[in-house]
Amino acid sequence: DTPLIISPHQKERIYMAANKVFRSDDRGNSWQVISEDITRNEDRNQFKVMGKYWSIDAVAKDVSTSLWGLTVSLAESRVKKDLLYAGTDDGVIAITEDGGKNWNRVTSFPGVPEYTYVSDILPDRFNENIVYASFNNMLQDDFKPYILKSTDKGKTWTMITNKLPANGSIHTLEQDPVNPN
Numbered sequence: 001d002t003p004l005i006i007s008p009h010q011k012e013r014i015y016m017a018a019n020k021v022f023r024s025d026d027r028g029n030s031w032q033v034i035s036e037d038i039t040r041n042e043d044r045n046q047f048k049v050m051g052k053y054w055s056i057d058a059v060a061k062d063v064s065t066s067l068w069g070l071t072v073s074l075a076e077s078r079v080k081k082d083l084l085y086a087g088t089d090d091g092v093i094a095i096t097e098d099g100g101k102n103w104n105r106v107t108s109f110p111g112v113p114e115y116t117y118v119s120d121i122l123p124d125r126f127n128e129n130i131v132y133a134s135f136n137n138m139l140q141d142d143f144k145p146y147i148l149k150s151t152d153k154g155k156t157w158t159m160i161t162n163k164l165p166a167n168g169s170i171h172t173l174e175q176d177p178v179n180p181n
Contacts, residue, residue, distance in 0.1 A: 001070070001072040001089070002016065002017065002018065002070075002071075002072075003015075003016065003017050003071060003072065003073055003074035003086075004016045004074075005074055005075065005076065007076055007081075008076060008078045009076070009081040009082075010025070010081075012025055012026060012027050013025050014027065014028050015074055015076065015084070016031075016074075017038075017070075017071035017074045017086055018070055018071060019037045019038065019039045019041070019069055019070055019071065019088075020033050020034075020035050020036065020037055020038065020071075021033070021034050021035040021038065021071065021074070021084070021086055021094075021100060022034065023099075023100065034096075034099065034100025034101075035086075035094065035096070035100055035103050036103070037069075038071065038086055038088065038092060038094035038103060038105060039069035039070065039071070039088045039089075039090050039092055040069060040088070040090045040091070040092055040107065040115075041069060042069065042090065068089060068090060069088065069089070069090050070088060070089050071086045071087065071088050071089075071094075072087060072088060072089045072117065072118065072119070073085075073086070073087035073118055073119060073120050073121045073133075074086050074087075074121065075121045075122060075123050076123070077123040077124075077128055077131075078123065078125055079123070079124070079125070079126065079127065079128040080097075080128040081099075082096070082097065082098055082099035082100075083095075083096070083097050083123065083128060083153070084096050084099070084100065085121040085123060085131055085133075085154060086121070087118025087119070087120070087121045087133060088118055089117045089118070090115055090117075091107060091109075091112075091114060091115040091116050091117070091118065091135075092105050092106065092107050092118070093105070093106045093109075093118055093121065093133060093154055094106075095153060095154040097153065104154070104155075106154060106155075106157070109133075109135070109146075109148055109157050110148070110157060110158065110159055111146070111159045112135050112137075112146050112148070112159075113137055113140065113142065116135040116136070116137040116140075116142075116146065117135060117136045117137065117139070118133060118134075118135055119134045119135060119136040119170065119171045119172065120132075120133065120134045120170075120171065120172045120173045121133050122134075122173040122174070122175060124175065124180070125175050125177060125180070126180040127180070128153070129151055129152060129153055130149065130150065130151050131149075131150050131153065131154055132147065132148065132149050132150075132160075132173050132175070133147070133148045133149075133150075133157070133173075134146060134147050134148075134170040134171065134172065134173050135147075135148070135170075136169050136170060136171055137169070138169050143167050143168065143169045144161075144166055144167070144169070145161050145164045145165070145166075145168050145169060145170045146159070146161060146170065147159070147160050147161050147164075147170055147173065148160065
């Protein structure tokens with residue numbers, strides 16, 4: 001699920017993310033870290049699974065499951081250079097407006113359960129202030145669709161799921177390239 005994107009503003013610039021965000025300005029020949037850890041940076045071994053805490057050597061616990069606390073969605077605004085959004089599998093959206101010098105993290109979203117996987121981030125194609133996010137909570141047997149919209153670059157969010165079926169999770173978003181509505 002590692003996101004890898006090409007900047008819409010500089011064709012040589014590539015972004016990639018794990019628990020931190022990385023940037024290359026020479027098509028991947030060299031990389032620099034442009035964020036600290038943007039995840040919750042919590043040890044999943046401190047959470048109960050099936051009602052109890054499991055040791056680190058429990059069968060398949062850390063062998064056949066993916067790491068936790070990683071960026072899984074990443075996007076740069078097409079309207080404003082250096083406006084980046086990163087969503088994590090532990091329910092964080094991190095935002096920078098200056099190409100990674102300063103980051104703000106949002107960890108609570110209206111109507112979305114805590115720690116829900118941020119499956120996609122979509123900066124609006126027409127308005128630099130608008131961004132959309134989808135969340136997927138199917139690993140908690142929650143198949144509700146969660147789609148949120150922010151009109152202030154991710155500072156506040158509003159649920160826009162509207163009349164989608166209650167049992168139909170969302171994984172990705174796209175905006176009409178011509179009609180902003």
